[in-house]
Amino acid sequence: MADSALSIRTIGSADLPEFQRVFAWSFLDEPPAGGEHRWMKVLELDRTHAVFDGDEMVGTGGVLSRELTVPGGVLAPAGAVTVVGVKPGHRRRGVASLLMKTQLHGMHETGDPIAILWASEGSIYRRFGYGEHASSLSMMTMPTRMPFHPGVSVSDARIRQVTREEAMPFMREVHDRVRRTRTGWLSRVEKTWDVHLGDAESNRDGLSAYRYCLHPQGYVVFRVKHESNNSGPQNELHVRELVCETEQAYVDLYRFLLDLDLASGISFYTATDDPILHMVDNPRKVRRELSDALWLRIVDVDRALPLRRYQSDVDSVLEVEDSLCPWNSGRWRFTVKRGEAVVTRTEDAADVSLDVAALGSVYLGGVRLSVLRRAHRVVEHTPGHVDALTMAFLGTDEPHCPEVF
Numbered sequence: 001m002a003d004s005a006l007s008i009r010t011i012g013s014a015d016l017p018e019f020q021r022v023f024a025w026s027f028l029d030e031p032p033a034g035g036e037h038r039w040m041k042v043l044e045l046d047r048t049h050a051v052f053d054g055d056e057m058v059g060t061g062g063v064l065s066r067e068l069t070v071p072g073g074v075l076a077p078a079g080a081v082t083v084v085g086v087k088p089g090h091r092r093r094g095v096a097s098l099l100m101k102t103q104l105h106g107m108h109e110t111g112d113p114i115a116i117l118w119a120s121e122g123s124i125y126r127r128f129g130y131g132e133h134a135s136s137l138s139m140m141t142m143p144t145r146m147p148f149h150p151g152v153s154v155s156d157a158r159i160r161q162v163t164r165e166e167a168m169p170f171m172r173e174v175h176d177r178v179r180r181t182r183t184g185w186l187s188r189v190e191k192t193w194d195v196h197l198g199d200a201e202s203n204r205d206g207l208s209a210y211r212y213c214l215h216p217q218g219y220v221v222f223r224v225k226h227e228s229n230n231s232g233p234q235n236e237l238h239v240r241e242l243v244c245e246t247e248q249a250y251v252d253l254y255r256f257l258l259d260l261d262l263a264s265g266i267s268f269y270t271a272t273d274d275p276i277l278h279m280v281d282n283p284r285k286v287r288r289e290l291s292d293a294l295w296l297r298i299v300d301v302d303r304a305l306p307l308r309r310y311q312s313d314v315d316s317v318l319e320v321e322d323s324l325c326p327w328n329s330g331r332w333r334f335t336v337k338r339g340e341a342v343v344t345r346t347e348d349a350a351d352v353s354l355d356v357a358a359l360g361s362v363y364l365g366g367v368r369l370s371v372l373r374r375a376h377r378v379v380e381h382t383p384g385h386v387d388a389l390t391m392a393f394l395g396t397d398e399p400h401c402p403e404v405f
């Protein structure tokens with residue numbers, strides 16, 4: 001419950017210095033001296049809120065307008081929630097709750113059917129209806145020089161290292177074509193590139209500047225962690241993104257990285273189904289650590305569910321619980337025919353009950369509804385419906401979001 005002394009409003013440009021300070025302090029950080037934090041560059045002021053306790057700004061949060069690719073290659077409008085922070089000393093008094101409610105009710109009015117975010121901590125957002133592991137991430141490490149499995153063929157396409165200036169126009173075009181086909185990928189605007197591939201000294205964490213290598217159908221961006229010991233160079237390649245229009249380009253660029261002289265290892269936050277595991281001759285040498293990536297919130301059940309495509313036909317009554325966005329609560333008939341869903345209000349008895357966060361987790365096809373049933377997050381009233389819904393929601397590939405916003 002929000003403290004009654006709190007108020008909330010969108011910010012103007014005059015609020016930005018204080019907004020930046022409150023956000024930095026909430027992350028135990030300092031605002032950059034005399035400059036603008038890179039996250040501030042992409043804020044849309046009419047979707048950016050500050051919470052006040054009297055005259056004092058105590059909370060921050062923003063929504064970015066993005067397109068999210070959902071199963072079936074459909075581009076769905078999504079509100080990408082970012083820069084959420086509450087000033088130390090003002091916590092656990094409902095500041096974030098007020099912000100979350102304002103954002104979600106605003107998205108309901110403006111027509112964003114889906115909200116997404118990356119969570120700083122895993123225990124914050126489920127209470128606000130965000131479902132965990134809507135997409136997951138694999139922190140992958142592997143040694144270089146590994147051969148490929150016989151049959152994985154490398155083409156003779158030339159891969160060229162170029163400057164950032166030369167790479168940028170090509171990368172923008174390739175990314176924009178590829179992101180439309182990959183579940184979980186997001187549209188980028190001009191300034192997003194500066195944030196996502198920010199390369200100021202302060203962004204490098206002791207590593208090199210980005211290196212840009214182009215293939216005719218793709219590109220890879222990485223940093224180098226320079227190391228050496230008595231046995232020679234032990235440099236590590238930290239891949240930021242590997243974006244390809246063809247499977248061949250993916251194979252070629254991985255081979256290029258694996259063969260790079262003076263490098264001993266590769267690390268990459270990648271998709272959980274990155275095919276590299278099956279390309280190399282010794283898959284055990286590819287070490288993987290799983291973490292949550294996108295948390296997804298269904299803002300409007302009846303607009304979000306029909307947006308995506310489904311793998312199989314199903315006809316079920318879903319009973320949804322959503323205390324923060326009550327327009328979602330209640331029973332919905334969810335019917336899929338030939339991949340397309342129709343969602344209508346119904347008084348019929350529920351086949352399956354679940355809360356809106358569970359629906360968010362399964363929406364991109366990364367989490368199985370059957371697993372949520374085993375976790376006591378979903379209740380099946382009519383036998384067979386959870387299995388049928390599980391199959392319908394699964395996608396061909398694992399959802400993946402390659403960028404933090």
Ligand SMILES: CC(=O)SCCNC(=O)CCNC(=O)[C@H](O)C(C)(C)COP(=O)(O)OP(=O)(O)OC[C@H]1O[C@@H](n2cnc3c(N)ncnc32)[C@H](O)[C@@H]1OP(=O)(O)O
Pocket residue numbers: 001026027081082083084085086087090091092093094095096097098117118119120121123124127
């Ligand atoms: C998308 C992003 O930007 S992710 C970045 C999130 N920001 C941060 O992590 C910065 C550091 N943390 C903070 O600024 C704050 O602690 C926030 C934003 C996480 C929470 O703000 P608060 O104003 O304290 O949250 P609020 O008072 O509304 O809490 C609502 C509920 O969530 C719980 N909660 C809040 N923060 C946390 C947390 N970090 N861990 C566990 N539970 C939490 C509260 O206990 C409360 O529970 P209740 O409803 O059962 O009483």
